[in-house]
Amino acid sequence: MTATLGCVALSLADRLTDLTLSLHEGEVTAICGPNGAGKSTLLSCLGGLVAADGGLVTLGGRLMRNVPAQERAQCIGYLPQSPEIAWDVSVEVLVSLGRLPWGDAGAQAGRDAIEEAIAAMDLGALRNRRVSRLSGGERARALMARVLATRPAWLLADEPLANLDLRHAIALMRRFREQGCQGRGVVLVLHDLATAMNFADRVIVLDQGRLAADGEPAHALRSEVIEQVWRCKAGWLGERGMRALSLG
Amino acid sequence: MNRRLILILVAALVVAVPLSLLAGQVWIDPIAPTTRNAALILFELRLPRAALALVIGAGLGVSGAAMQGYLRNPLADPGLFGIAPGAALGAVLSFWTGYAASVWLLPVFALVGAGGAMALLALIAGREGGVALFTMAGLMIASLAGALTSLAISLSPTPFAMSEIVTWLMGALADRSWREVGIAAPLTLAGVGVLMSAGRGLDALTLGEAAARSLGLEPGRLQARMIVGVGLAVGAAVAVAGVIGFVGLMVPHLVRPLTDRRPSSLMAPSALAGALLLLVADCLCRMLPLSGGELRLGIALSLLGAPFFLKLLLDMRRGLA
Numbered sequence: 401m402t403a404t405l406g407c408v409a410l411s412l413a414d415r416l417t418d419l420t421l422s423l424h425e426g427e428v429t430a431i432c433g434p435n436g437a438g439k440s441t442l443l444s445c446l447g448g449l450v451a452a453d454g455g456l457v458t459l460g461g462r463l464m465r466n467v468p469a470q471e472r473a474q475c476i477g478y479l480p481q482s483p484e485i486a487w488d489v490s491v492e493v494l495v496s497l498g499r500l501p502w503g504d505a506g507a508q509a510g511r512d513a514i515e516e517a518i519a520a521m522d523l524g525a526l527r528n529r530r531v532s533r534l535s536g537g538e539r540a541r542a543l544m545a546r547v548l549a550t551r552p553a554w555l556l557a558d559e560p561l562a563n564l565d566l567r568h569a570i571a572l573m574r575r576f577r578e579q580g581c582q583g584r585g586v587v588l589v590l591h592d593l594a595t596a597m598n599f600a601d602r603v604i605v606l607d608q609g610r611l612a613a614d615g616e617p618a619h620a621l622r623s624e625v626i627e628q629v630w631r632c633k634a635g636w637l638g639e640r641g642m643r644a645l646s647l648g
Numbered sequence: 649m650n651r652r653l654i655l656i657l658v659a660a661l662v663v664a665v666p667l668s669l670l671a672g673q674v675w676i677d678p679i680a681p682t683t684r685n686a687a688l689i690l691f692e693l694r695l696p697r698a699a700l701a702l703v704i705g706a707g708l709g710v711s712g713a714a715m716q717g718y719l720r721n722p723l724a725d726p727g728l729f730g731i732a733p734g735a736a737l738g739a740v741l742s743f744w745t746g747y748a749a750s751v752w753l754l755p756v757f758a759l760v761g762a763g764g765a766m767a768l769l770a771l772i773a774g775r776e777g778g779v780a781l782f783t784m785a786g787l788m789i790a791s792l793a794g795a796l797t798s799l800a801i802s803l804s805p806t807p808f809a810m811s812e813i814v815t816w817l818m819g820a821l822a823d824r825s826w827r828e829v830g831i832a833a834p835l836t837l838a839g840v841g842v843l844m845s846a847g848r849g850l851d852a853l854t855l856g857e858a859a860a861r862s863l864g865l866e867p868g869r870l871q872a873r874m875i876v877g878v879g880l881a882v883g884a885a886v887a888v889a890g891v892i893g894f895v896g897l898m899v900p901h902l903v904r905p906l907t908d909r910r911p912s913s914l915m916a917p918s919a920l921a922g923a924l925l926l927l928v929a930d931c932l933c934r935m936l937p938l939s940g941g942e943l944r945l946g947i948a949l950s951l952l953g954a955p956f957f958l959k960l961l962l963d964m965r966r967g968l969a
Contacts (some may be wrong), residue, residue: 449858449861449862469861469864469865469866470864472864473862473863473864476862477862478858478859478862479859480858480859483855483856483859484720484855484856485854485855486720486854486855486856487720487904487909487910487911488909489854489908489909489910490908490909493908493910497851497852497854497855497863497910498863500848500851500863500864503848546855550863
């Protein structure tokens with residue numbers, strides 16, 4: 401019922417123009433594009449957080465605007481860009497916020513989901529630590545556990561790798577891949593093209609609010625697209641899964 | 649953790665309430681009351697006063713906790729953000745209808761003033777408004793309400809009305825009767841109920857507005873609850889006791905480290921601690937030997953609150969450095 405998330409002829413002010421696409425569960429989809437291309441806006445629209453001016457957003461054959469907020473929240477987990485944690489709560493309390501859409505943080509089902517998310521992100525040893533005492537990598541894991549605790553069918557994240565060093569970025573990408581393999585639909589806004597190339601099943605390239613390319617990474621991020629959209633000459637080096645972008 | 653804190657606060661109240669009834673300019677010996685009119689003093693003066701302190705303290709404590717949660721800012725306080733000044737302005741305008749009529753109109757005017765200030769705040773800061781915008785808007789409303797209050801006072805019809813207004817504005821629980829309790833208690837209770845129901849939404853806001861919406865929060869509804877809840881609780885407090893500041897700032901701040909720091913966990917303990925703080929403070933005001941009457945509660949709490957606020961700011965500055 402929630403197996404596809406998509407939009408038809410989506411338009412929003414001067415930020416998105418006539419976008420039509422359909423995303424699938426079990427896939428890791430990366431949204432790429434230069435600054436101001438509308439990546440975050442598209443993600444917010446797909447997450448049902450921003451209403452479009454024109455066109456439709458659909459969730460499993462239903463119109464997003466007809467899906468009640470609570471049901472939408474149970475189905476779509478969203479990790480904003482530079483996430484905020486206003487109060488210095490413990491990791492466990494932070495993760496338990498992921499159960500708010502279900503309202504069952506105290507009940508058995510909720511407890512199970514929280515434990516599962518803590519285990520999936522290897523946060524067992526840190527569960528009582530306050531968030532102000534976490535390193536950047538630990539914090540990113542705790543925030544992801546918060547999203548996973550909802551057990552959403554869809555996992556949307558806006559530049560989840562910002563502020564993470566190489567090792568933590570790769571570790572987090574592996575975890576997103578795992579979630580995709582477990583059948584979740586994973587949609588990530590990614591700045592780094594090499595990460596998108598190596599980890600995504602599908603890449604959507606936006607340019608000034610329009611769809612510039614859509615397909616397998618090697619196709620959507622081929623040199624001609626990069627030159628046309630980012631206006632720089634670039635070529636891919638290395639083997640599949642370990643590719644690096646050479647700029648020239 | 650939370651349950652234990654609530655039990656401790658309840659126990660403290662159980663001890664403090666009877667003690668507060670005995671204390672005052674005349675001490676009442678509970679075993680062999682020798683004071684003349686002891687029963688009268690107890691049931692007609694001190695009991696309603698204690699009840700009022702509990703009701704108002706609880707309302708202000710919860711309002712402060714809810715506002716801090718809503719604004720994601722530990723410095724938030726209904727007084728600093730123009731809501732109490734708005735209520736005071738409403739109340740002062742009611743004096744213009746004549747003292748006798750104002751007895752019943754005052755609470756209504758104060759509630760409208762509080763709700764109006766809160767609505768204005770929401771309108772200016774908007775749905776997407778950040779904390780900085782909200783703070784500036786709150787300060788603007790507070791100073792506007794303050795200026796209009798001063799204007800109303802300076803234009804007051806008689807010197808008697810003027811002194812009446814000025815004394816009343818200082819905030820106190822002296823000479824209050826069961827009638828004030830009857831006005832404040834139901835309104836405060838309703839406000840506290842509304843704010844308690846906003847707890848889950850405030851928890852979601854911990855993660856910022858976008859994430860909160862993704863968790864199913866409907867910002868418009870939360871804002872409406874905040875306006876109604878804070879308007880009722882603060883409006884009721886100002887209506888019967890005048891402006892009593894800093895309770896909403898201090899109480900949640902003192903209680904927060906003892907909870908798991910979620911806004912919703914803060915509500916009930918803040919209500920109890922607010923009630924306790926106001927009861928004890930009022931009792932001390934009553935006992936303090938001061939020529940020419942007693943220290944007014946509003947003044948006492950501001951004297952206490954300002955250094956507290958300063959300490960908070962210094963701590964924050966150290967945190968930033």
